[in-house]
Amino acid sequence: MSDGRIRILMVTTSLGGGAGLHVHQLAHSLDPERFDVRLAFAPGYPRDRWIEREGIPHTHMRWRRTLHPIATIQGAQDLLRLLEIALCTTAAAVLLFRRRAA
Numbered sequence: 723m724s725d726g727r728i729r730i731l732m733v734t735t736s737l738g739g740g741a742g743l744h745v746h747q748l749a750h751s752l753d754p755e756r757f758d759v760r761l762a763f764a765p766g767y768p769r770d771r772w773i774e775r776e777g778i779p780h781t782h783m784r785w786r787r788t789l790h791p792i793a794t795i796q797g798a799q800d801l802l803r804l805l806e807i808a809l810c811t812t813a814a815a816v817l818l819f820r821r822r823a824a
Contacts, residue, residue, distance in 0.1 A: 727758040731804060734761075735787050737769035749778050762804055764797065 730752070734745045746769055749759045761773060761780040764787070773780050781804060785797025 727756055729758045732761050734763050736764045736767055738767040742769055746772060750776060
């Protein structure tokens with residue numbers, strides 16, 4: 723199911739602060755012809771609207787920047803779901819490649 727672009731998942735706690743600005747600038751500047759970029763972050767900052775306006779694919783995570791054990795577990799589950807999709811896609815590509823090589 724690959725279109726030849728390099729898939730990148732950028733994960734950050736939120737888009738607030740310097741790390742959020744860096745992730746946003748990096749996602750915005752990568753060539754969409756070469757890279758399939760998706761952001762994963764907890765919502766709640768003004769920069770979230772920038773991502774939506776620019777049409778950058780993203781997933782809202784359920785974790786928080788403050789200590790909150792339940793939200794941390796929920797956010798970890800969200801991340802595992804995203805990684806599971808990526809791992810399944812990669813595994814399917816490897817199986818397809820092996821069949822073609824045989």
